[in-house]
Amino acid sequence: MGAAAAGAPVAARYEAVIGIEIHVQLKTASKMFCGCSTDIKDAAPNSRTCPVCLGLPGTLPVINRRAVELVLATGIAIGATTPEFTRWDRKNYFYPDLPKGYQISQYDLPLAANGHLTFDTSDGPVTVGIRRAHLEEDTARLIHATDAAGRRVSLVDFNRSGMPLMEIVTEPDLRTGEQARRYAEELRLLLLAIGASDAAMEEGQMRVEANVSLRPVGTDAFGTRTEVKNMNSFRSVERAIAFEIERQARALGAGEVLVQETRGWDDDRGITYTMRIKEDSDDYRYFPEPDLPPLRADRAWLDAIRAGLPELPAARRARYRDELGLSAYDAAVLVGDPGATAVFEAALAAEPGLAPKAVANWVTGEYLRLAKGAGEGSGAGASGVDGAQLGRLVRLVADGAISGTNAKQVFERHALSGEPVDEIVADLGLAQISDRGALIGIIDEVLAANPGAVADVRAGKGQASGFLVGQVMKATRGQAQASVVQALLRERLGLD
Amino acid sequence: MATLSRDDVAHVAHLARLGLTEEELTRLEGQLNHILDQYAVLAELDTEHIAPTAQTIELENILRADVVTPSLSVDEALAGAPERAGDHIVVPGIIAEYE
């Protein structure tokens, strides 16, 4: 501590070298090598298994085409190369969550290699190299418990066994916890856009691990690295890595020798802790999987997958800025939330004449306010929002058919119930009366009933004019458009 | 070719999770080395430019459609399990956190 306190802050003397490994559950209907359903979220334990994913004697794997195509699509989206031939390998180790005693994975010929991904940070855009993306099968789930006799046991649920898993490994290009978080967020957006995964971290569909090491600023050699696990949200990715950098910097600053180890992140305590010392003798005895023929990803197959790719997040942001004239901030906010993107696109599609900025304001403002409030006990929510209806609402405001204040009320009700905007407006009687003919009759009645006020206005008393407008608004139950009423009053009083 | 020491034999047995008696380790040390001696003939062959054959059958892209098929019932799945608690299989506790 004494050494650290002296001179420059320790963290400033070191540069962090961070590589990220992300495991993503792919969005397929069936498992990687068998026909069991991947819909395991609410399934009873061990109810989504078969002889294949239980690793029973005599069973053999058969490759799920969709899983392969999702990895190929991801590879294309990150600008990776796909070798002409790829194959499968067995990774051998014993663990109760691994029924065959080996995991079918890809060792030296991954489906995608040498890609990259660019994302924004508070210091500007950063590009990270992606070393590889490969396909493998998930393991069973272990639940740690204590039985009636007080014995520590692990309960095994094979529902997750054999789920398709994509592992994506970056180069050690990242330098800060923020970069790591932003990379993970951007990758998630990309996977959601492709439809490769739901990538919900809290559901375990996206598992982020970080390799973190430090080296003195200005040097190239890698320091001793630790592998950080158990980061269950994007926020914890940033916090855990920041903590780990600080921890290693302090240790190095104090002259300690770091050990290569796996550390877990404790979100409540805000620290990493030693999970296990990584065995030097990890010897997975990889060899080519003899039960599976190799894959040949030919040009036609890759072209078809490329042609089927949707607009990717980076291209969409650029289009929003360059073609729709949105600010970079609005573009980032809209693209950063797939729900917001969908609502925005649908609103513009339904009402092509609207100003994109006006729609963007509604989406980044009201829509996201309601969507993010969902589930926090506020009673708000945006589950009912139909983008086309939002387009209609923005159109009504732009045409002066409804006030901005009333429009927010309409949107809140639509967001909850999904009712069409026009029906809500009619039900609440919020349509503005801006029609001359309809208003003149009401105004004349008001003028006749309030001769004193009329005299005051003519005498130049300003408040009296406001009183008359208020009477008209009252008579129309607020539906009159105030600016029109004002103008008509002056006209009927012959003041213009 | 390599020669296996008794420690090597014990290490390989650990990798393979085979609990062997001292007697078995001793016997295997002799037998495995005898068999490894037979492997030595392969070193005679120059295979530097020979491609390996992992499979004799020349198939590729054998894929199935992403279609769900019925799973086993929980009882069928767990019928052979030595220890069961509810719908789970039980094994001794693993992963000691905060070691």
Place this chain on the structure above:
Amino acid sequence: MAGNDLTRLRAHEMAAALRAGDVSARELLEASLARIRATDRPLHAWASLDEDGARDAAKAADRRLAAARGAGQEALAALPGLLGIPVALKDLVVTRGLPSTAGSRILGGFVGPYDAHIAERLAEAGAIVPGKTNMDEFAMGSSTEHSAWGPTSNPWDLTRVPGGSSGGSAAAVASYHVPLGIGTDTGGSIRQPAALCGVVGLKPTYGRVSRYGIIAFASSLDQIGPFGRDTRDAATLLQAIAGRDERDSTSAPIPVPDWSTELAANDDEAAGWLRGARIGLPRQYFVKGMEPGVEARVREAVAALESAGAIIVEVDLPHTDYGLATYYIIAPAEASANLARYDGVRFGYSEHEGDVLGNYLATRGRGFGAEVKRRIMLGTYALSAGYYDAFYLKAQKVRTLIKADFDAAFASVDALVAPTSPTVAFPLGARLDDPVAMYLSDACTLPVNIAGLPGLSVPCGLSDRLPVGLQFIGRAWDEGTLFHLGRAYEAITADAGWRRLDPADLGALEDPATPTPAERMAAHA
């Protein structure tokens, strides 16, 4: 027909009798079960019987036969060739609700919740499965002595081994328990016991028969094939189980020819197939340690083929001598992974000794037998860090060379002819303490697995009153040529004196005082 006479029938003779209404499937099954009960004690060919299931299947077969008989000749002719015929399954074919142990203590009590592809196909064909046959543990062995449930004897001489690993099926077919049996062949495990028991056995081209539901030994080498008492029967059985299965990604999408009907019933016609056939005789297959009696029978058979019009060409398979080392790296390496699933967690034998690691060590240390542990050790070592290139990768490259040898030979010949086993059946226990001597039993068969080719073994006479096997090796997917050759050889030797000798004539099988193979081994030790 009386029971004993029924068991003497070949499968195609049974099929004809069933269609003629001379016999029922139920009668065939009962004769088979009676013969098993009377003679299996000293033989120990069977691991388990399913008499009730077999009786139900036989009744169903009889109903199908009766219905077809009522519907006329065409309906009868359309019935599958195996309908009502007893077929033995090796004890590594998983069937729903029945034990499948692969000869291993670690699978003691294992009952599968599904049917192997071939079990489904046999059931569809109406074949009757009386039970499962004994085998070397996980098919690792050449003598059926490495079974956790005790060894099997050779019906020709009960003090000798039947060969292996499919020794139970070979012995059951040779002893007239059943006319047909299923085996698997990873390095010779169908052909070598067929040779040693004097029956016909075929290892098909790799990928011809689905491996789904076959407990794996070495995935890139394992194939499933038939035993029969003649070539036509073997062809009929292969016909029923061959073809693409979507559950085995290495099963070939290649059409299955109609072998059984292509084979001539008439001997002259069958022998005529030999005229002009080009058959290679690989010099390297007359290996060191080959018994003179075996070599003599094989050379006589080759001469007989030649006099019947075949053109015999000496060929070289120069990398043959590297086959043994190549095989004993690749097969154990694959096996070391395939056998990792036997961990006592989900099924089978399970020991509890403290923590997870303790359970693994105890379950696997005690659940596996000596030969299996030896091979797991070999395979684990060959794949381990620092040795992969020197062993596994090297063996895969030599595999390429061995395959290329065959490709070169098949450029000039239609098939190869060679010995199946360098020796006749050896005494029980004789090679148990010398793994390398045991491994040499397969020197002539395992290169065929390394190259993924089909191989057929047919009996070609006796040496020291014990059967000798003649092996035909074919091009990939050309089982048809092998069947024609086997059938032709049977035709030209139909009158040979040795064909009238029979293991069942030895009498000891029926004698209840004859010791069991296990008792014999124990006495020997």
